[in-house]
Amino acid sequence: MPSPADRLSSVLRRYERPLLGYAFVRCGDHGLAQDAVQETLQRFLRHAPSGDLESLAPWLFTTCRHALTDLHRKANRHPLADPRADANAASEPLSTSPSPDEALEAKETAHFLLRCIAALPDIQQEIVRLKFETGLTYRDIAAATGLTIANTGWLLPQAVATLRADWQRLESAPPTISVSC
Amino acid sequence: MKTPPEPTAAQQSTARLTAWALAELPASSPSDFESKLLADPDLKTEAEALRDFCNVLGAELSSTLPSGALELPAAARRQLEMAAGTPAPRRTLLWLLPLSVAACFAFLLIGHRAATGKTAEKQQAERTAKIAEAETRVRAALSVENAKNPDPPKPSPNLAVNQSEEVRRLYKMGEGYFDLGEFQNAEEHFNKVLALDPTNPAARRALEKTAREVNNYYQAANDHTRLKMLNDVDSLWVTPLPGIQGSESKNDSAPSLQKQEVADWEPHPDQFSDLNRPVYPPGLQVAEKNLPDSTSSAATYRGLPENSFVTVKNQPLSTFSIDVDTASYAIARRYLYQGERPPVASVRLEEMINYFPMDDAAPVDGKPFALHVESASAPWQTEHRLVRVALKGRAMPAGERPAARLVFLVDTSGSMEQSNKLPLVQQTLQLLLAQLAPADHVALVTYAGESRVVLPSTPVSERSVISAAIDSLSSGGGTNGSGGINAAYELARSSFLPAGVNRVILATDGDFNVGVTDEAELKSLITREAKSGVYLSVLGFGSDNLKDTTAELLADAGNGNYAYIDSLSEARRALVTQLQGTLTTIARDVKIQVEFNPAQVASYRLLGYENRALANQDFNDDTRDAGEIGAGHSVTALYEIVPAGPAAPSLPATDPLKYQANPPALPAPANLTPQATTGELLTVKVRYQLPEGKAPSQLIEVALKDSGNTWEQASANFRWTAAVAGYALLLANSQHAPSLTWDTVRTLAGGAKGPDPEGFRGEFLQLIGKAAGVAPGPAHQ
Numbered sequence: 001m002p003s004p005a006d007r008l009s010s011v012l013r014r015y016e017r018p019l020l021g022y023a024f025v026r027c028g029d030h031g032l033a034q035d036a037v038q039e040t041l042q043r044f045l046r047h048a049p050s051g052d053l054e055s056l057a058p059w060l061f062t063t064c065r066h067a068l069t070d071l072h073r074k075a076n077r078h079p080l081a082d083p084r085a086d087a088n089a090a091s092e093p094l095s096t097s098p099s100p101d102e103a104l105e106a107k108e109t110a111h112f113l114l115r116c117i118a119a120l121p122d123i124q125q126e127i128v129r130l131k132f133e134t135g136l137t138y139r140d141i142a143a144a145t146g147l148t149i150a151n152t153g154w155l156l157p158q159a160v161a162t163l164r165a166d167w168q169r170l171e172s173a174p175p176t177i178s179v180s181c
Numbered sequence: 182m183k184t185p186p187e188p189t190a191a192q193q194s195t196a197r198l199t200a201w202a203l204a205e206l207p208a209s210s211p212s213d214f215e216s217k218l219l220a221d222p223d224l225k226t227e228a229e230a231l232r233d234f235c236n237v238l239g240a241e242l243s244s245t246l247p248s249g250a251l252e253l254p255a256a257a258r259r260q261l262e263m264a265a266g267t268p269a270p271r272r273t274l275l276w277l278l279p280l281s282v283a284a285c286f287a288f289l290l291i292g293h294r295a296a297t298g299k300t301a302e303k304q305q306a307e308r309t310a311k312i313a314e315a316e317t318r319v320r321a322a323l324s325v326e327n328a329k330n331p332d333p334p335k336p337s338p339n340l341a342v343n344q345s346e347e348v349r350r351l352y353k354m355g356e357g358y359f360d361l362g363e364f365q366n367a368e369e370h371f372n373k374v375l376a377l378d379p380t381n382p383a384a385r386r387a388l389e390k391t392a393r394e395v396n397n398y399y400q401a402a403n404d405h406t407r408l409k410m411l412n413d414v415d416s417l418w419v420t421p422l423p424g425i426q427g428s429e430s431k432n433d434s435a436p437s438l439q440k441q442e443v444a445d446w447e448p449h450p451d452q453f454s455d456l457n458r459p460v461y462p463p464g465l466q467v468a469e470k471n472l473p474d475s476t477s478s479a480a481t482y483r484g485l486p487e488n489s490f491v492t493v494k495n496q497p498l499s500t501f502s503i504d505v506d507t508a509s510y511a512i513a514r515r516y517l518y519q520g521e522r523p524p525v526a527s528v529r530l531e532e533m534i535n536y537f538p539m540d541d542a543a544p545v546d547g548k549p550f551a552l553h554v555e556s557a558s559a560p561w562q563t564e565h566r567l568v569r570v571a572l573k574g575r576a577m578p579a580g581e582r583p584a585a586r587l588v589f590l591v592d593t594s595g596s597m598e599q600s601n602k603l604p605l606v607q608q609t610l611q612l613l614l615a616q617l618a619p620a621d622h623v624a625l626v627t628y629a630g631e632s633r634v635v636l637p638s639t640p641v642s643e644r645s646v647i648s649a650a651i652d653s654l655s656s657g658g659g660t661n662g663s664g665g666i667n668a669a670y671e672l673a674r675s676s677f678l679p680a681g682v683n684r685v686i687l688a689t690d691g692d693f694n695v696g697v698t699d700e701a702e703l704k705s706l707i708t709r710e711a712k713s714g715v716y717l718s719v720l721g722f723g724s725d726n727l728k729d730t731t732a733e734l735l736a737d738a739g740n741g742n743y744a745y746i747d748s749l750s751e752a753r754r755a756l757v758t759q760l761q762g763t764l765t766t767i768a769r770d771v772k773i774q775v776e777f778n779p780a781q782v783a784s785y786r787l788l789g790y791e792n793r794a795l796a797n798q799d800f801n802d803d804t805r806d807a808g809e810i811g812a813g814h815s816v817t818a819l820y821e822i823v824p825a826g827p828a829a830p831s832l833p834a835t836d837p838l839k840y841q842a843n844p845p846a847l848p849a850p851a852n853l854t855p856q857a858t859t860g861e862l863l864t865v866k867v868r869y870q871l872p873e874g875k876a877p878s879q880l881i882e883v884a885l886k887d888s889g890n891t892w893e894q895a896s897a898n899f900r901w902t903a904a905v906a907g908y909a910l911l912l913a914n915s916q917h918a919p920s921l922t923w924d925t926v927r928t929l930a931g932g933a934k935g936p937d938p939e940g941f942r943g944e945f946l947q948l949i950g951k952a953a954g955v956a957p958g959p960a961h962q
Contacts, residue, residue: 157199
């Protein structure tokens with residue numbers, strides 16, 4: 001019978017990144033995502049659901065979703081300063097691109113891709129962001145979104161194919177024209 | 182979830198290729214798929230292109246994430262570990278894990294070999310030993326960590342669970358103290374935040390802001406004192422001229438003083454004793470309502486011309502909205518106590534007669550109010566009849582009041598400094614606080630330049646906290662009336678209690694001189710909020726800058742009432758005696774419509790309610806906003822009636838029509854319905870809506886037959902109402918009561934005073950004397 005501490009560490013190892021990624025994709029705010037995952041893990045410790053590591057995934061992702069809703073409600077109740085929000089606003093990532101031109105081009109590409117992703121249907125959007133932005137596996141994506149792995153394996157390639165078509169349009173089009181997708 | 186359509190072969194192939202590119206192939210079929218892939222060159226290029234694209238996607242998208250985004254912060258991990266009971270080895274110290282695992286394994290093996298049939302006790306001992314071993318290793322690692330990056334003092338386990346809550350609470354408290362101006366306390370709280378969450382930039386910035394504010398304050402105080410002294414010096418040089426005061430009143434043209442009169446008039450030396458009072462030549466007809474104020478200030482009153490007689494033939498219906506504001510009486514009283522005549526434009530007859538509660542019979546059959554109608558002769562014109570229409574609201578015992586969620590919105594701008602303003606506001610609010618029940622909630626918002634939440638919604642069980650917050654108010658700055666109202670409504674909405682009393686109480690001297698000053702915009706804002714169930718009451722203070730018009734406008738739009746507080750006893754009246762009425766609305770949008778019987782009435786005149794007039798078709802229109810009645814309130818209106826018959830005075834006749842047949846002077850008998858022959862004078866209809874919900878309005882109807890009484894025979898309520906009406910008519914220089922004298926008013930009032938437990942009626946009798954002194958009345962000129 002593993003001790004709570006051991007269970008916690010194994011859950012952390014396996015699920016810290018996926019949960020944080022999922023929470024971030026759903027709410028868009030790092031601070032809020034971290035709080036939600038914190039809350040999820042605390043609930044995990046409190047309720048200690050049984051089962052092996054892999055089968056915990058749906059429970060964890062669902063709890064994470066609920067925690068996000070609760071935090072949203074709490075935040076909206078008192079619309080005064082949120083220290084976390086300010087903290088995140090301050091922590092803009094330093095650009096690692098060497099030259100300004102490349103940085104600009106990189107930003108444009110990312111921006112373009114994000115716009116194309118936003119044009120996808122909702123479920124495909126979520127899957128694409130979970131996969132590529134935060135690196136979740138098919139299995140975790142399936143557990144988080146409630147789809148089956150086969151479904152995920154079906155929808156994601158479709159989304160990728162759409163994005164690839166848009167991308168090829170961008171590559172072939174002259175750079176001064178803004179491509180809308 | 183939709184079932185996807187039957188997949189084509191191409192789509193299936195794409196799916197499998199993508200899965201390969203993402204290394205997500207199911208475990209069963211990687212090897213033969215890969216070999217097939219490598220064999221076919223087209224597939225291979227396709228697959229590699231797909232893989233490149235996926236890499237690009239991954240790189241671009243994850244580049245938008247800040248570093249360390251997908252890791253829980255160190256503090257969070259420690260909390261969880263503590264909650265789990267044992268610190269687990271940190272991720273970055275992963276290299277330690279195999280070591281400790283190895284150590285545990287070694288232990289286990291040794292233990293296992295030592296005794297195959299272990300008892301539970303021994304197992305427990307082993308486990309503890311393993312944990313102890315891991316603990317020492319982690320401690321060692323952490324101490325290395327500590328040397329590089331000293332930890333803040335660990336919070337106690339009780340706090341650890343809700344740390345982010347604690348941080349937020351401390352930050353809010355710090356901000357609250359900052360708004361109150363207690364910079365020491367604010368700094369203390371922000372430092373506490375940093376103790377709990379050392380990398381909190383918001384707390385750092387707040388500390389910086391605090392330091393800057395303290396610095397600014399000294400600067401501002403310096404400038405303020407200097408400016409004040411300059412102003413004081415300048416004001417000594419201003420000479421007020423008669424008839425041309427610097428008033429910003431909304432009245433149109435200045436009075437028509439005859440130049441010759443002014444030139445011929447010799448001022449008497451005594452008349453300049455008070456430079457601020459305009460002195461009028463004795464022969465001047467002070468008949469306009471549009472005269473400027475008697476004080477050299479910017480107080481504004483909007484006067485409408487009084488209602489005049491209307492023939493029943495032309496207008497058989499009279500429609501108006503009720504009004505329970507009482508400000509006009511208190512304003513006039515304040516002028517009289519100062520020995521001055523109240524501005525004619527500030528006199529609103531309906532507010533004066535409604536200042537006094539009446540002891541009409543309360544409603545019996547579960548209706549929110551009872552309707553009483555009485556008629557007698559008019560004391561100032563005995564051929565005319567006076568009809569008194571009274572609504573008496575249902576009383577609500579103290580325990581029955583639903584719980585209240587109040588937001589005090591206090592103007593703390595520089596103009597509120599005087600002793601009859603902010604200090605009186607504070608005393609008034611303390612009085613109100615003393616009347617509230619522990620289940621009520623109070624919040625406090627101030628506005629002066631910018632709006633600040635001094636106290637979030639706090640239950641009255643924490644009376645001392647609220648009391649301290651009220652005491653801490655101080656004035657300074659300009660006024661941003663609209664910003665303050667927005668903040669107050671936000672607070673009210675966040676603490677909204679369905680089926681409770683949700684009200685914003687605005688205490689101001691009416692000075693809205695920064696930000697939104699457009700009346701229409703303010704009004705629409707308040708109307709919108711009132712629709713959502715949060716009502717607004719206005720308490721007016723001060724004498725020199727009172728924007729009476731704006732205050733009344735806001736209270737009307739906010740479905741609340743407007744009271745003027747000039748002394749602590751008035752505060753007591755408005756907020757203690759009348760508390761139930763001020764706080765609980767029992768009926769809203771109450772409208773009155775009277776139909777007169779042309780067979781009995783030749784013409785009529787509604788006394789007062791000039792700015793409450795409604796179009797006749799508005800009576801049945803539930804969307805039109807009208808006045809509200811609070812618990813225990815009484816509302817009275819008076820009509821002066823000229824009975825039909827040969828004695829009816831001739832009103833100016835309209836010219837004969839050119840394009841239509843002239844209507845007959847009296848309605849032809851065929852136009853009258855059978856009801857007209859019943860001898861009824863009039864029928865009063867009242868429409869009202871219940872305060873909650875959107876149910877259609879309800880109707881109460883009462884008809885009146887003239888009793889034929891003289892006014893001496895009328896009830897005490899009637900005579901008292903007539904007395905106050907007479908007082909108002911004389912103060913307003915009414916043209917329709919030429920033979921009215923102060924003696925008549927005194928006789929009426931003296932006879933109808935009744936028990937008068939609170940002394941307000943006795944005070945009225947004294948005021949009659951004062952008013953007679955400053956406003957002699959037409960009969961005396």
